[in-house]
Amino acid sequence: xxxxxxxxxxLSVPEGENLVLNCSFTDSAIYNLQxxxxxxxxxxxxxxxxxxxxxxxxxxxxxxxxxxxxxxSTLYIAASQPGDSATYLCAVSLNSGGYQKVTFGTGTxxxxxx
Amino acid sequence: xxxxxxxxxxxxxxxxxxMTLLCAQDMNHxxxxxxxxxxxxxxxxxxxxxxxxxTAKGEVPDGYNVSRLKKQNFLLGLxxxxxxxxxxxxxxxxxxxxxxxxxxxxxxxxxxxxxTVL
Numbered sequence: 001x002x003x004x005x006x007x008x009x010x011l012s013v014p015e016g017e018n019l020v021l022n023c024s025f026t027d028s029a030i031y032n033l034q035x036x037x038x039x040x041x042x043x044x045x046x047x048x049x050x051x052x053x054x055x056x057x058x059x060x061x062x063x064x065x066x067x068x069x070x071x072x073s074t075l076y077i078a079a080s081q082p083g084d085s086a087t088y089l090c091a092v093s094l095n096s097g098g099y100q101k102v103t104f105g106t107g108t109x110x111x112x113x114x
Numbered sequence: 115x116x117x118x119x120x121x122x123x124x125x126x127x128x129x130x131x132x133m134t135l136l137c138a139q140d141m142n143h144x145x146x147x148x149x150x151x152x153x154x155x156x157x158x159x160x161x162x163x164x165x166x167x168x169t170a171k172g173e174v175p176d177g178y179n180v181s182r183l184k185k186q187n188f189l190l191g192l193x194x195x196x197x198x199x200x201x202x203x204x205x206x207x208x209x210x211x212x213x214x215x216x217x218x219x220x221x222x223x224x225x226x227x228x229x230t231v232l
Contacts, residue, residue: 042226091221
């Protein structure tokens with residue numbers, strides 16, 4: 001059974017700092033990994049999707065890397081801003097009985113202090 | 115292009131009552147999913163659908179039923195609500211290349227429905 005772990009569960013940083021969020025998974029036979037952002041009381045917004053054949057994806061100040069062999073992904077946020085405060089979730093998909101099953105981590109709650 | 119929409123946004127039920135949550139997507143996606151999100155447990159898949167007229171069980175299907183009569187809509191039903199079903203429910207949709215099984219599956223989420231069962 002695929003398990004996805006995100007450490008730390010919560011993180012508080014001063015504005016302007018670069019930071020790294022971690023995601024680890026137990027089954028390396030994944031198809032892709034997706035990072036989401038969730039604001040309080042809201043749905044999930046997709047940030048980056050990394051295919052299994054890729055090692056990283058970038059979007060603006062965000063960079064996500066994937067190391068399938070070690071079962072790890074990191075989300076790097078450069079020059080953090082108060083607007084980055086949210087919960088960040090990673091999710092991995094793998095083949096399960098003919099469909100791509102997606103397993104989510106429990107998230108890292110980020111607070112960027114002005 | 116509204117993406118994925120969910121109705122209602124909030125609902126309070128009494129134990130034993132029934133209700134239906136509606137999810138609609140306008141992206142012509144084949145796959146649709148219902149998740150529940152509970153503190154400390156992440157998102158867990160309730161049911162999913164790989165196309166119009168199809169449904170399948172996810173991780174936590176007990177107490178729920180679903181229907182996908184039209185490609186753009188996915189309904190989640192609670193026949194007899196229980197306090198354990200108090201949660202936030204999210205619908206999602208995705209495009210998938212069934213032949214390749216290798217790409218896409220980027221999931222797009224609705225805003226959620228907050229359900230309380232008393």
